[in-house]
Amino acid sequence: MTTPGPKTGEAAxxxxxxxxxxxxxxxxxxxxxxxxxxVRRYEELRTRLGISPTALSGRLRAAVEAxxxxxxxxxxxxxxxxxxxxxxxxxxxxxxxVTIWSWERSxxxxxxxxxxxxxxxxxxxxxxxxxxxxxxxxPADLAGTRLHRRPGTAYSGGSGRRFRRKxxxxxxxxxxxxxxxxxxxxxxxxxxxxxLNAFLGSQHFSEFERELxxxxxxxxxxxxxxxxxxxxxxxxxxxxxDARAYRLLPKGAAFFPALAILIDWxxxxxxxxxxxxxxxxxxxxxxxxxxxxxxxxxCGVPLHRTALTFDLNAVxxxxxxxxx
Numbered sequence: 001m002t003t004p005g006p007k008t009g010e011a012a013x014x015x016x017x018x019x020x021x022x023x024x025x026x027x028x029x030x031x032x033x034x035x036x037x038x039v040r041r042y043e044e045l046r047t048r049l050g051i052s053p054t055a056l057s058g059r060l061r062a063a064v065e066a067x068x069x070x071x072x073x074x075x076x077x078x079x080x081x082x083x084x085x086x087x088x089x090x091x092x093x094x095x096x097x098v099t100i101w102s103w104e105r106s107x108x109x110x111x112x113x114x115x116x117x118x119x120x121x122x123x124x125x126x127x128x129x130x131x132x133x134x135x136x137x138x139p140a141d142l143a144g145t146r147l148h149r150r151p152g153t154a155y156s157g158g159s160g161r162r163f164r165r166k167x168x169x170x171x172x173x174x175x176x177x178x179x180x181x182x183x184x185x186x187x188x189x190x191x192x193x194x195x196l197n198a199f200l201g202s203q204h205f206s207e208f209e210r211e212l213x214x215x216x217x218x219x220x221x222x223x224x225x226x227x228x229x230x231x232x233x234x235x236x237x238x239x240x241x242d243a244r245a246y247r248l249l250p251k252g253a254a255f256f257p258a259l260a261i262l263i264d265w266x267x268x269x270x271x272x273x274x275x276x277x278x279x280x281x282x283x284x285x286x287x288x289x290x291x292x293x294x295x296x297x298x299c300g301v302p303l304h305r306t307a308l309t310f311d312l313n314a315v316x317x318x319x320x321x322x323x324x
Contacts, residue, residue, distance in 0.1 A: 024189025131257035135288035
């Protein structure tokens with residue numbers, strides 16, 4: 001259930017805008033995923049991702065400036081070099097990356113590679129992740145969450161994308177890597193902004209245009225991609241101003257956990273001057289503010305990154321022991 005709030009003040013104050021400007025980029029998400037998997041050095045990142053030096057350097061610089069990564073010196077080839085390690089702010093993003101994996105595993109078709117399984121070490125079982133409320137430890141979903149935009153804040157895209165990815169740049173075929181088609185849709189701040197506003201109740205072209213401050217051609221392109229991906233559906237609008245209404249399909253509603261985690265991360269890591277959240281989430285089951293946690297779908301207890309491991313035949317990767 002959603003309740004839109006009035007839009008006043010400067011959108012630049014919105015922590016979600018700052019979070020989306022940083023994380024609404026597919027290369028940045030792939031770099032963070034790689035560093036979580038201990039691929040920390042420049043050449044290792046280039047090899048794994050197939051990313052150009054210019055693109056990689058720009059993303060790493062932005063992540064360091066944002067306090068998500070830190071440069072750490074090491075000795076290599078007779079001289080001091082630097083690798084990239086996660087800060088506490090960066091480590092706090094692990095639920096977002098795991099949730100994207102879980103969403104892909106359930107909803108994305110057409111992968112040549114089989115996604116790795118996730119094992120919860122505390123109960124010893126393969127599992128998937130579910131969103132839960134930290135206050136009551138019961139499951140939480142879009143239908144059972146009340147979202148409200150705080151008056152005086154709004155997500156506005158402002159200037160164009162900070163980074164542009166050339167179509168010719170390949171993504172490595174790695175079974176532990178996010179599906180490229182998913183990153184085309186969700187590793188894009190405009191698409192993520194559209195999804196956020198859809199969760200807040202926007203349905204019409206003019207509403208998305210007003211809330212996002214997005215140009216009509218860009219908005220048409222992103223809405224078309226989300227419809228083609230089966231995330232949004234269209235129906236005839238009841239007003240003359242908009243020919244179609246856009247509604248969340250089950251595949252889109254299932255992406256709510258990732259957006260809830262992003263909202264919570266932005267609230268704690270990119271706060272407003274007075275510490276208030278720009279989008280408030282309340283778990284209707286217990287009436288408390290929704291602070292997302294990931295629950296093991298097998299045993300139901302909250303998950304911690306040190307108790308998770310990914311496995312795919314001989315390929316194994318773990319979040320255990322990830323440090324700065």
